[in-house]
Amino acid sequence: MGRSPYSILTALLAASVYMVLGQVVTFSPSTGINYAINIPSDTASKGSGTVYFQIQAPSTFQWIGLGQGSRMEGANIFIMYAASDSNITLSPRSGLGSFEPNFNPSAKVSLLDGTGISNNVMTANVRCDSCISWSGGSMDVKSTSSSWIWAYKSGSAVDSSSVSADLTQHDDKGAVTVDLTKATGGSSSDPFVTQSNSGSSINNGNTSTSNGNGSTNGNSTGSTSGSSSSSSSTSSTYTTSGVTVADSGQSGFNRRRTAHGLIMAFVFLILFPGGALTRHLIRSPKTIPYIHAPFQLFTLAAAVAGLGLGVSLALDIGEIYAYHPVIGLTTVSALIAFQPLLGVLQHLNYRKNGTKSPSAYAHRWLGRILMVLGIINGGLGFMFSGIGTPGVPTAAVIAYGVIAGFMGIAYILTLLLSATRLKSPLNTSTPNGCLTENAAEHSLVPAERSISKDGK
Incomplete structure (x- = not known):
């Protein structure tokens, strides 16, 4: 029995929307702390390319970290902390086991629009071009149980633009597995920018990227204008499904x-x-x-x-x-x-x-x-x-x-x-x-x- 032209058109429209809109998986291990992950369709089809993720938390936290891997040793870690009253620093680091992770000069990350501190909320919208493979491991973008770890530290702001700032031990940590197939979709260059989130800010375009040398346009500090976005539209579909707690931390x-x-x-x-x-x-x-x-x-x-x-x-x-x-x-x-x-x-x-x-x-x-x-x-x-x-x-x-x-x-x-x-x-x-x-x-x-x- 053939399909009607209307059903075919509907299917094509749905597929096109899926290709344009981002499919984002989110999880929140503690009150106020939110992580989000997006695998663009092109990355999923090729098995390599760009990965997007977001780290967001109240500015009462000293630092917040997200890492790829099931444990600290060999993990590909990204730590966000305040650089000033309106800017944040994203420090890519390599997990060394039971020691403070070191800055990773090989990381290729960019801070995108929406990054900064606004309404007492720190946000890092990140494009990562070195998250498929790194010195300590790799990630299968089609995995239904991709391992990720998280940690945070409460306290006074770090207030440093150095990606090698010395950080004190975490207050809590944990691990999750993520079904990346539920985080796959979209071709946006920033799947987080127009999402309406309290504390998200729109960048004025003065965004730094990381190529490992620590200089301007070579560090992980995002400079934002601090202006807030109140747009209610969204370029992505957000879901909390596909996340399994491996270690709740608490x-x-x-x-x-x-x-x-x-x-x-x-x-x-x-x-x-x-x-x-x-x-x-x-x-x-x-x-x-x-x-x-x-x-x-x-x-x-x-x-x-x-x-x-x-x-x-x-x-x-x-x-x-x-x-x-x-x-x-x-x-x-x-x-x-x-x-x-x-x-x-x-x-x-x-x-x-x-x-x-x-x-x-x-x-x-x-x-x-x-x-x-x-x-x-x-x-x-x-x-x-x-x-x-x-x-x-x-x-x-x-x-x-x-x-x-x-x-x-x-x-x-x-x-x-x-x-x-x-x-x-x-x-x-x-x-x-x-x-x-x-x-x-x-x-x-x-x-x-x-x-x-x-x-x-």
């Missing part, structure tokens, strides 16, 4: 960071001090072998778990040699290497001689020093992550300080009261007159006086 990096902070805070603020005080609060020959030692071993295991999360986070952001991870590794490693051993040596000495050995002093004071160091490092951890940034609320820092102060006072008062009680020889013996291990560790009474009433 359920990954931020949740691991939160878990790390909670575990280590509980360990050093509550568990270690509480375990240390059990031998002062519970007067029994069985306190140390049956309460103190098992409790502290459990706490040490929790510290190791928290340390593991911390190490994975530090490796992710390339900061394993920073002050916070180094202090944490040193503290927990010393706890593992020395505290159980010194405790066992003192316990064996007590069972043999009924006295306090040098290992008792070492166990006690090393434990106190490492406990205080761990608490201090917790505070440094808040600074390291950025107080007030997402995942590190100021209220949490205040609560940490209050609990640390309260536990410190309670710990010192308990030690003072315990020392007062132990000054009397009558308070250092069990019902049959023998010293408990707790008392033997603290008593100033010579061991030869710690005998039973029958003189044995």
Whole structure:
């Protein structure tokens, strides 16, 4: 059965519109942050050529990044940050793994009309002529599951036109896969320019391109006039379909960071001090072998778990040699290497001689020093992550300080009261007159006086 001339005309018209209008896939991993990708029809048919993408976010973000690849290592990354009150810088970079990506001088990108800062929104409309293949990988423009990564950092503006500006670690990151067949279509030289977006601006034509030499017409800084476009027409069809979340970021990096902070805070603020005080609060020959030692071993295991999360986070952001991870590794490693051993040596000495050995002093004071160091490092951890940034609320820092102060006072008062009680020889013996291990560790009474009433 033949098709009517009307249906054929309709099909041809639809095809022609599809060829002219851009087909754009968008996704928004966080409030206010939007990414958009377009593969022109000509690029899709040839398997090479130009790719368009857009990065948009409120100016309250310090930087926003979009990258091609499933992870940072080998990724083709593009980072947007403010160059001034009205201009942005787009910095093409090469992913190096768990380190800050370096500027990529081989990138061929151009900033298009609509790029700039307007109404407190940063926008980068980008033409990329080096996004099909790069030194670390390549992209199949017909892929239904193309890998992309994203990241952002909140904070004060970078205010730099340098494409090699030093950037601080991200607050959050994630990954998505994009069905590029849903982003294919159009022959526009700028599929984003006439879309009505709050904060989009129209460029006055003074747009720089990147050929890698960093000079004028050879950098990635777009200079815009700052005039806003309020056009309601659009040259593209926008869709959010075809995007699959591979790593939501919040359920990954931020949740691991939160878990790390909670575990280590509980360990050093509550568990270690509480375990240390059990031998002062519970007067029994069985306190140390049956309460103190098992409790502290459990706490040490929790510290190791928290340390593991911390190490994975530090490796992710390339900061394993920073002050916070180094202090944490040193503290927990010393706890593992020395505290159980010194405790066992003192316990064996007590069972043999009924006295306090040098290992008792070492166990006690090393434990106190490492406990205080761990608490201090917790505070440094808040600074390291950025107080007030997402995942590190100021209220949490205040609560940490209050609990640390309260536990410190309670710990010192308990030690003072315990020392007062132990000054009397009558308070250092069990019902049959023998010293408990707790008392033997603290008593100033010579061991030869710690005998039973029958003189044995």
